[in-house]
Amino acid sequence: MRASVCSAAVVCRRTRGPTDGRRRRAHRIPAGGGKHAAGGRNQRQLSTESSGHLDRSGEQATEKQPDICSGAAGSRMASITEYYAGKSVLITGATGFMGKVLVEKLLWSCPNVKALYILVRPKAGQSMEQRVSDMMKCKLFDRVREANPDFHKKIIPISSELTQPGLSISPEDVEKLSACINIVFHCAATIRFDEPLKHALQLNVIATQELLSLAQRMHHLEAFIHISTAYANCNRKHIDEVIYPPPVEPKKLIESLEWMDDGMVQDITPRLIGDRPNTYTYTKALAEYVVQQEQDKLNIGIIRPSIVGASWQEPFPGWIDNFNGPSGVFIAAGKGILRTMRANNDAVADLIPVDVVVNLTLAVGWYTAVHRPKTTLVYNCTSGGINPFHWGEIEHHVISSFKRNPLEQAFRRPNANITSNYLINQYWILVSHKFPALIYDLFLRLCGQKPQMMRIFNRLHKAIGLLEYFSSQDWEWNSDNISMLMSQLTPEDRTMFNFDVRQLNWPEYIENYCIGTKKYVLNEDMSDIPAARQHLRKLRNIRYTFNTLLVVFIWRVFIARSQMARNIWYFVVSLCFKFLSYFRASSTLTN
Numbered sequence: 001m002r003a004s005v006c007s008a009a010v011v012c013r014r015t016r017g018p019t020d021g022r023r024r025r026a027h028r029i030p031a032g033g034g035k036h037a038a039g040g041r042n043q044r045q046l047s048t049e050s051s052g053h054l055d056r057s058g059e060q061a062t063e064k065q066p067d068i069c070s071g072a073a074g075s076r077m078a079s080i081t082e083y084y085a086g087k088s089v090l091i092t093g094a095t096g097f098m099g100k101v102l103v104e105k106l107l108w109s110c111p112n113v114k115a116l117y118i119l120v121r122p123k124a125g126q127s128m129e130q131r132v133s134d135m136m137k138c139k140l141f142d143r144v145r146e147a148n149p150d151f152h153k154k155i156i157p158i159s160s161e162l163t164q165p166g167l168s169i170s171p172e173d174v175e176k177l178s179a180c181i182n183i184v185f186h187c188a189a190t191i192r193f194d195e196p197l198k199h200a201l202q203l204n205v206i207a208t209q210e211l212l213s214l215a216q217r218m219h220h221l222e223a224f225i226h227i228s229t230a231y232a233n234c235n236r237k238h239i240d241e242v243i244y245p246p247p248v249e250p251k252k253l254i255e256s257l258e259w260m261d262d263g264m265v266q267d268i269t270p271r272l273i274g275d276r277p278n279t280y281t282y283t284k285a286l287a288e289y290v291v292q293q294e295q296d297k298l299n300i301g302i303i304r305p306s307i308v309g310a311s312w313q314e315p316f317p318g319w320i321d322n323f324n325g326p327s328g329v330f331i332a333a334g335k336g337i338l339r340t341m342r343a344n345n346d347a348v349a350d351l352i353p354v355d356v357v358v359n360l361t362l363a364v365g366w367y368t369a370v371h372r373p374k375t376t377l378v379y380n381c382t383s384g385g386i387n388p389f390h391w392g393e394i395e396h397h398v399i400s401s402f403k404r405n406p407l408e409q410a411f412r413r414p415n416a417n418i419t420s421n422y423l424i425n426q427y428w429i430l431v432s433h434k435f436p437a438l439i440y441d442l443f444l445r446l447c448g449q450k451p452q453m454m455r456i457f458n459r460l461h462k463a464i465g466l467l468e469y470f471s472s473q474d475w476e477w478n479s480d481n482i483s484m485l486m487s488q489l490t491p492e493d494r495t496m497f498n499f500d501v502r503q504l505n506w507p508e509y510i511e512n513y514c515i516g517t518k519k520y521v522l523n524e525d526m527s528d529i530p531a532a533r534q535h536l537r538k539l540r541n542i543r544y545t546f547n548t549l550l551v552v553f554i555w556r557v558f559i560a561r562s563q564m565a566r567n568i569w570y571f572v573v574s575l576c577f578k579f580l581s582y583f584r585a586s587s588t589l590t591n
């Protein structure tokens with residue numbers, strides 16, 4: 001099947017047509033003009049050679065429907081920026097890592113967006129307003145703030161606790177959202193790997209259901225974009241851009257867990273999640289199914305990012321603000337705490353920069369609203385199949401980057417070995433983690449301070465234990481829909497909403513990522529680097545001194561007491577001496 005080609009007088013619509021009166025109509029942009037066609041920029045010919053997922057159009061446009069596509073002669077389609085102009089967008093999870101970057105990018109690249117409604121809850125003693133105001137002061141928003149100091153006026157916080165019935169949105173706010181929202185981006189989720197099943201289900205599945213119900217009440221909704229994860233189906237080795245049958249019917253699971261106490265749920269969790277590693281991937285798989293169930297009523301797109309890392313280019317390289325995924329591992333390695341981890345050197349490290357995910361998300365929003373694919377399209381947002389990079393290479397670049405730009409007050413010099421061998425890893429844990437921690441804690445005790453290193457290592461071991469599943473194997477993701485979408489963009493949109501990871505230079509990206517963890521996660525100043533280097537030199541000298549003392553100790557204890565060991569030692573020393581004399585003699589002859 002080919003893409004719709006809409007004539008100037010005809011609007012693109014689904015052949016299936018509205019199912020329940022809630023199906024929204026496609027928008028029309030008058031050929032060559034109208035609100036979204038300003039400047040004639042970003043225009044393109046709507047190709048007849050397009051995705052196989054698209055629908056054919058053919059119905060007469062009603063009076064009020066704005067045009068999204070026009071005829072073959074002089075055909076044009078709203079660019080992404082044009083599409084978002086005048087639109088009201090609802091974002092969940094806007095205070096999170098990805099949500100913040102999405103908000104920033106929308107404000108930057110789509111300055112004519114009408115309003116961004118964000119669902120926010122009060123947290124940690126801070127009111128919703130305080131949280132949003134703090135968020136907007138963040139460095140991430142520097143360029144937006146500079147371009148438009150009043151940008152905050154476009155952000156409208158709506159109080160919402162997603163785990164509560166009706167998302168605890170007030171009736172007035174429900175009315176407001178129903179009346180104005182054009183597009184929903186659902187980013188909120190619990191991404192903890194150790195989340196109790198009930199809570200993960202509540203947030204990742206039930207809240208998604210609630211949001212879908214709310215979306216169905218939105219009179220002008222054009223697209224509902226759900227952020228899933230590439231690991232929702234990590235129990236498979238090859239993952240296509242399809243929604244696989246859920247491990248269990250979500251409705252039945254929700255009903256069953258309702259009457260069970262927490263202890264019972266904890267007991268049956270391993271049986272339920274089966275060959276998935278945690279409740280996160282399990283509930284994200286269920287959520288995809290729940291979203292797909294609404295595809296007859298809503299225009300849906302599902303994005304599956306792999307391991308989301310620091311920004312590649314936008315708003316500046318290296319933006320990261322949390323310890324999730326590899327960031328915590330990088331920091332622990334940079335601090336010289338993490339010296340060993342179980343990972344497969346040759347496995348693909350499927351990292352994807354957050355700005356790539358966000359650019360794709362906005363492009364999917366545009367495509368879903370404008371092209372109205374017949375069925376829910378899934379986009380595997382991954383890098384491994386296109387521009388592979390491996391854990392072994394990551395390890396090398398992370399360590400060398402932290403040696404060039406050290407973190408402050410490192411525990412030891414950065415130096416990590418990753419291995420897929422369980423026993424070797426256990427050996428290094430003992431020698432490089434537990435032993436130094438014990439010595440350091442002993443030192444703290446002697447100084448009258450509270451020991452802390454062993455506690456830190458226990459937490460680290462818990463965290464890396466949860467990540468090892470993802471670093472010890474690799475997966476193959478099909479990304480045909482990503483390629484299809486890329487082919488649908490104008491050259492300008494392809495640049496402005498770049499999600500082409502073929503252009504990504506991994507060593508440079510990893511360097512910026514490590515610097516980003518230093519600057520934005522640990523809030524360390526780059527001007528302190530000389531002092532941090534000095535500290536590393538001090539650690540190196542301590543290590544040399546320690547090693548020398550160790551050799552002397554071994555010499556005293558083992559070698560000095562055995563005649564045979566003494567003989568071997570004298571033999572080695574005399575051999576070294578002979579070699580030295582030989583080289584000295586040969587260099588004198590040459591001169």
Ligand SMILES: CCCCCCCCCCCCCCCCCC(=O)SCCNC(=O)CCNC(=O)[C@H](O)C(C)(C)COP(=O)(O)OP(=O)(O)OC[C@H]1O[C@@H](n2cnc3c(N)ncnc32)[C@H](O)[C@@H]1OP(=O)(O)O
Pocket residue numbers: 191192193194229230231306307308323324325326327328329330331332333341343391394395396398399416418459462463464466467468470471
């Ligand atoms: C050279 C090395 C080379 C290495 C190569 C190998 C690298 C392998 C990396 C593999 C990554 C695989 C990721 C797979 C992602 C799947 C993708 C997704 O869909 S899902 C997306 C991915 N999802 C995830 O990644 C979620 C994974 N995380 C979790 O599930 C949990 O955080 C936990 C169970 C690990 C720890 O739980 P718990 O013990 O309860 O601890 P809390 O969380 O409550 O934090 C308490 C406090 O500690 C702070 N802090 C945290 N870490 C560190 C650190 N490393 N340091 C310092 N501080 C750290 C934290 O900020 C907090 O501070 P505050 O707010 O109180 O001030």
Ligand SMILES: NC(=O)C1=CN([C@@H]2O[C@H](COP(=O)(O)OP(=O)(O)OC[C@H]3O[C@@H](n4cnc5c(N)ncnc54)[C@H](OP(=O)(O)O)[C@@H]3O)[C@@H](O)[C@H]2O)C=CC1
Pocket residue numbers: 092093094095096097098099119120121123160161162163186187188189190191203227228229230284304305306307308309322324325
């Ligand atoms: N990070 C990654 O590596 C990957 C992430 N993803 C997906 O991307 C999406 C965003 O992830 P990311 O930004 O990293 O996650 P974060 O943990 O940074 O953000 C989660 C967001 O969800 C909100 N949230 C959580 N619980 C509630 C609640 N009960 N009520 C209201 N809001 C709530 C958080 O709000 P609050 O600030 O109030 O806590 C926060 O805004 C998720 O759907 C995740 O599954 C997919 C693949 C990889």
